[in-house]
Amino acid sequence: MYFRITLLRSSIGLPLKTSQTLSALGLKKRMATVYHPVTPDVAGQIMRVKELVDVSEVAAPKTKAQMKAARRPDPGYYVEKKEYVAKRGDGEWRKLYEVGAVMGETVGRDDA
Amino acid sequence: MFGPFRLTNPLSGGLLWKIPFRLSRHQKSRQRLRLRHVDHVISTLSSALAKQAKSIRKIERWKEVMPIEQEMLAKDKYSVFDRKVKRYRKGMHKVPKWTRVSQRLNPPGF
Numbered sequence: 537m538y539f540r541i542t543l544l545r546s547s548i549g550l551p552l553k554t555s556q557t558l559s560a561l562g563l564k565k566r567m568a569t570v571y572h573p574v575t576p577d578v579a580g581q582i583m584r585v586k587e588l589v590d591v592s593e594v595a596a597p598k599t600k601a602q603m604k605a606a607r608r609p610d611p612g613y614y615v616e617k618k619e620y621v622a623k624r625g626d627g628e629w630r631k632l633y634e635v636g637a638v639m640g641e642t643v644g645r646d647d648a
Numbered sequence: 649m650f651g652p653f654r655l656t657n658p659l660s661g662g663l664l665w666k667i668p669f670r671l672s673r674h675q676k677s678r679q680r681l682r683l684r685h686v687d688h689v690i691s692t693l694s695s696a697l698a699k700q701a702k703s704i705r706k707i708e709r710w711k712e713v714m715p716i717e718q719e720m721l722a723k724d725k726y727s728v729f730d731r732k733v734k735r736y737r738k739g740m741h742k743v744p745k746w747t748r749v750s751q752r753l754n755p756p757g758f
Contacts, residue, residue, distance in 0.1 A: 537696060537699065537700075539693075539696065545747075545748055549745060550745060550748060574696045574697065574699075574700060575702075576697065576702055576703075576704045579693045579696070579697055579704055579707065580704055580706055582689070582693060583690075583693065583704070583706050583707060583710075586686050586689045586690065586750070587682070587686055587748045587749065587750060588748060589689070590685070590689070591689050591692050591693065592692060593692060593695070593696040
């Protein structure tokens with residue numbers, strides 16, 4: 537289990553120990569989120585900055601890319617089919633409409 | 649008399665900040681939210697550690713000593729003991745960094 541810790545309030549003007557605890561936790565800016573395993577050490581660190589952070593317990597940590605993907609809004613469309621590519625006789629890759637094939641068929645595709 | 653350069657206390661006398669004597673009801677409501685937020689953080693920490701059959705003294709001590717928001721008296725939520733003030737109480741908003749400190753306990757009888 538992991539703690540998901542989000543910095544909500546800045547430590548500007550607070551005792552040095554508070555800012556140092558935040559940087560030890562890896563929180564550099566407001567609204568930054570970090571994941572740390574549930575241990576007494578981490579709980580003690582959170583205890584020191586309890587007024588500044590939001591904490592929840594989660595099963596698995598998220599990577600930076602996953603957190604960014606979760607923030608991304610719905611694009612409003614989805615791709616039904618990918619454009620097929622076919623290999624010509626001379627070994628060069630061409631789009632299907634160029635070789636005149638019908639959609640849905642894989643023509644001359646080696647790794648398909 | 650009117651307009652941007654009228655004679656007012658801050659303009660004529662230099663630095664003059666006026667902090668209201670009481671908290672507004674919106675400040676009080678945000679204060680309650682902050683208190684509840686800290687309570688929530690403490691309960692998350694202690695329940696997460698309890699699942700691993702662990703605990704730390706800091707949290708145990710907090711739970712033993714500190715009242716939760718619902719248990720606190722209005723007096724303790726919005727004001728704080730001060731020996732220099734008449735009747736020994738001043739508004740919570742006069743405490744430096746009051747939105748980011750946990751100040752819940754006051755001397756008994758005051």
